[in-house]
Amino acid sequence: MTLPKVEIKGIRDGLLVTVGEASWETQREALLAYLDEQSDFLQGARLALSIGNQPLRPVQLGRLRDEISERGLTLWAVLSDSPKTQETAQNLGLATRISRPLPERRIARLDTRLESGEQTMLVKRTLRSGYRLENTGHIVVIGDVNPGAEIIAGGHVIVWGRLRGMVHAGAQGDEEAMVCALELFPTQLRIASQVITTLHRRRGKAVPSCAQIVDGAIVIRDWDAH
Amino acid sequence: MTATVVTITSGKGGVGKTTATANLAAALATEGQKVVCIDADIGLRNLDVILGLENRIVYDLVDVIEGRCRLRQAMIRDKRLPELYLIPAAQTRDKSAVSPSDMVRLCNELRPEVDWILLDSPAGIERGFRNAIAPADIVLVVTNPEVSAVRDADRIIGLIEAEEKGPARLIINRLKPEMVRRGDMLDIDDVLELLAVELIGVVPDDEQVVVSANRGLPVAMDGNNQAGKAFKNIARRLLGHKVPFMDLEANKGFFDRLARFFRTTGE
Ligand SMILES: Nc1ncnc2c1ncn2[C@@H]1O[C@H](COP(=O)(O)OP(=O)(O)O)[C@@H](O)[C@H]1O
Ligand SMILES: [Mg+2]
Numbered sequence: 270m271t272l273p274k275v276e277i278k279g280i281r282d283g284l285l286v287t288v289g290e291a292s293w294e295t296q297r298e299a300l301l302a303y304l305d306e307q308s309d310f311l312q313g314a315r316l317a318l319s320i321g322n323q324p325l326r327p328v329q330l331g332r333l334r335d336e337i338s339e340r341g342l343t344l345w346a347v348l349s350d351s352p353k354t355q356e357t358a359q360n361l362g363l364a365t366r367i368s369r370p371l372p373e374r375r376i377a378r379l380d381t382r383l384e385s386g387e388q389t390m391l392v393k394r395t396l397r398s399g400y401r402l403e404n405t406g407h408i409v410v411i412g413d414v415n416p417g418a419e420i421i422a423g424g425h426v427i428v429w430g431r432l433r434g435m436v437h438a439g440a441q442g443d444e445e446a447m448v449c450a451l452e453l454f455p456t457q458l459r460i461a462s463q464v465i466t467t468l469h470r471r472r473g474k475a476v477p478s479c480a481q482i483v484d485g486a487i488v489i490r491d492w493d494a495h
Numbered sequence: 496m497t498a499t500v501v502t503i504t505s506g507k508g509g510v511g512k513t514t515a516t517a518n519l520a521a522a523l524a525t526e527g528q529k530v531v532c533i534d535a536d537i538g539l540r541n542l543d544v545i546l547g548l549e550n551r552i553v554y555d556l557v558d559v560i561e562g563r564c565r566l567r568q569a570m571i572r573d574k575r576l577p578e579l580y581l582i583p584a585a586q587t588r589d590k591s592a593v594s595p596s597d598m599v600r601l602c603n604e605l606r607p608e609v610d611w612i613l614l615d616s617p618a619g620i621e622r623g624f625r626n627a628i629a630p631a632d633i634v635l636v637v638t639n640p641e642v643s644a645v646r647d648a649d650r651i652i653g654l655i656e657a658e659e660k661g662p663a664r665l666i667i668n669r670l671k672p673e674m675v676r677r678g679d680m681l682d683i684d685d686v687l688e689l690l691a692v693e694l695i696g697v698v699p700d701d702e703q704v705v706v707s708a709n710r711g712l713p714v715a716m717d718g719n720n721q722a723g724k725a726f727k728n729i730a731r732r733l734l735g736h737k738v739p740f741m742d743l744e745a746n747k748g749f750f751d752r753l754a755r756f757f758r759t760t761g762e
Binding site: 433 | 647649650653656
């Protein structure tokens with residue numbers, strides 16, 4: 270039996286993976302085989318998946334999403350002609366279309382890429398809800414990061430302001446990465462593959478804080494402690 | 496005359512855009528200004544209902560844009576005030592019937608005729624929103640003191656900045672002093688700290704708003720009540736007057752600081 274064809278192309282929001290028509294099990298098998306084969310190239314990528322007419326139930330799609338995330342990749346969208354699959358995807362919190370009505374105003378990357386991921390992006394502005402900042406190196410923001418904004422960095426994230434959005438440092442697996450902010454109250458904070466959710470805001474004065482992985486878990490300390 | 500175009504928008508639906516548009520238009524007209532309000536919420540028109548002008552609609556915004564009538568013919572005059580007009584939205588069309596450049600053209604045609612053009616924006620961040628902000632000189636963002644409304648306001652303010660229509664000014668609508676006191680509602684400081692824009696008014700939650708809306712008589716035209724007064728204050732701020740914020744006793748910290756501010760600036 271031959272597996273269906275898997276095609277991949279770069280889109281604004283990551284990579285679009287198209288799997289040719291076949292039964293679901295075969296499509297799934299083809300996709301996973303492809304992801305394993307291309308793992309070096311794909312590292313940490315965000316995938317949108319286009320799978321034709323296949324009507325998928327939540328267990329099927331949920332399982333695939335987990336299998337994708339076990340490979341260090343993120344499934345964020347599923348494009349399908351099947352209303353059933355669209356509904357399933359929406360219930361799982363996945364997007365079902367990739368062309369957004371308004372272009373995401375992503376702040377442009379510096380065009381010199383360093384292999385080592387040491388390149389730093391400096392942004393001086395408030396990141397409001399809906400903004401997304403991505404860089405393979407470090408990210409420094411001078412300003413606030415509001416709830417609904419997202420920062421994804423291969424290296425460290427430093428915010429000279431209030432950090433209340435979603436932040437992912439070491440997004441390609443670097444467990445040494447840190448997240449520091451004058452006020453650290455992200456809706457979600459990730460370092461490498463560790464996640465912590467809402468740090469509730471204490472009343473009173475916030476102190477500059479820093480998150481990093483210690484003994485396999487994210488801990489948060491005062492910024493000046495080291 | 497060269498009109499100032501003010502767009503009233505929000506991101507989230509149901510926060511009070513239409514209410515604010517109707518009341519600011521009425522309040523400006525009461526101050527002797529010549530005002531046209533345009534309902535840019537194509538397909539879901541309701542500014543005409545709030546203003547009590549529904550039964551007088553003959554032509555609408557899309558008719559003007561598609562050349563079926565002249566601008567003048569679509570302007571319904573509100574007879575209760577000297578110079579208040581409404582251009583209603585089309586009910587049976589959708590937002591794609593109008594483009595941002597249509598709105599710019601329409602407003603440019605109106606500008607020499609009036610002092611103020613108020614544009615009531617639909618909810619959302621798509622075509623309808625773009626139509627509404629395209630001609631704007633000033634953008635007013637309406638929000639409620641609730642997390643989800645503030646989140647959407649933040650998104651909208653970002654988009655307004657990106658369109659170079661900013662800085663937006665903020666109206667906090669439906670504040671319930673009682674809930675704020677109990678700590679069950681965001682207070683003004685919480686909202687301003689996040690949104691970091693200039694506050695142009697705080698409107699209390701007032702059931703008179705609903706009663707008046709049902710009668711087609713905006714609160715700002717309707718005697719003495721807190722919400723109507725708050726809208727009148729916003730209108731006067733738009734006219735460049737320094738009007739102290741009403742003490743809703745909602746937020747002692749905020750109002751104390753404002754009071755101090757007004758004292759130090761000699762108001
Ligand atoms: N300050 C207020 N107090 C009480 N009710 C209000 C107030 N502002 C708006 N409302 C009510 O909230 C509802 C939504 O208002 P509306 O102006 O239609 O919102 P939008 O145009 O943003 O969708 C209406 O029923 C309106 O009467
Ligand atoms: Mg409305």
